[in-house]
Amino acid sequence: MKRTIKHFLSLFTAVILVNCGNSGSLQGYYVEHQETKNFISQDFPLSMIEIDKSQFSEEQKEAYASVDKLNFLGYKASDDNVEQFNAELAEVNRILSDSKYQELMELRDKGNKISVKYIGTDDEADEIVLFGSSKDMGFGIVRVLGDNMSPDKMVTLIHALQKANIQEKQLDDIMNFFK
Template sequence: MKRTVKHIIFVCLLAVVFVSCNDGKSLQTYFVDNQESSNFITQDIPISMVKIDDSKFTEEQKEAYESVKRLNFLGYKADETETEVYKAELAKVKTILSDKKYNDLMEFSDKGNKITVKYVGTDDEADEVIIFGSAKELGFGIVRVLGDDMNPDKMVTLVTAMQNANVDENQVQDIMNFFK
């Protein structure tokens, strides 16, 4: 009897060790690992602090906007002298985002910059939406959109509306200055 109990305890401990040893990088750990690095900038922005003219939003877009609670931003500034470091960091992010838990939502180019939008969750509810943009001259930026009851389809309409929305640039001046 004691031997069986020991085996069960050993198997349980072994299972805990294997489950807790996930060496796969997540976007959240990438943010934490790089928040203090010199070529990176991070900002946590509550959506209540972002003033956007939503008067031209549709009901669906307003609903998507109201489901967002905060934005986590991580940006990497490209440096002409450290192109290999930039390529390595870009490769790390692309590897993380290629994980099957990140579902493709949309992809587009804007003024030569590539922007990818992905989400984590189901087709009905996203736990987080990720907006990833890169430009060789500037670097790259990742925005984690966090909220409650975010619907991926509605978030697509919100992203397209945000492209034409009137956003007060003073709210993101620190981020814009970092990339200059």
């Protein structure tokens, strides 16, 4: 009996160590860096952001309703941390290059890059990741978490949010961090 308990505890410990030591995941990256110098981390439910949904299509309303919360992690670039910025940017790019992240869309403009990826199937995403980087400002990652999120509907929601009148003061903490 002692032997069985000992084997069980060894197996349990190994599983915990493997799961906790998964620093190759985006979630692991968040946990490791959320209180690190030059980083800002903020979690908030989508309901905290006041958005006028009156112009949304039914598809956009469904997509909006499927989102529960957003996890934001940002890194502020400066002349003093160029080497660290490049290392952190390379690490995030390495994580997001994993085959489990499927490309939804990507935009590039004058050294700035925004990409949207997701984990899941074409019909249902478990997680949507928005990643933007700029050599002048730094980078930001938003993990979109929810239930029954559809990648296609999320693209239409992103387009609607770009046109939406979002109160800037709701995002002041994040925007001030990058100034």
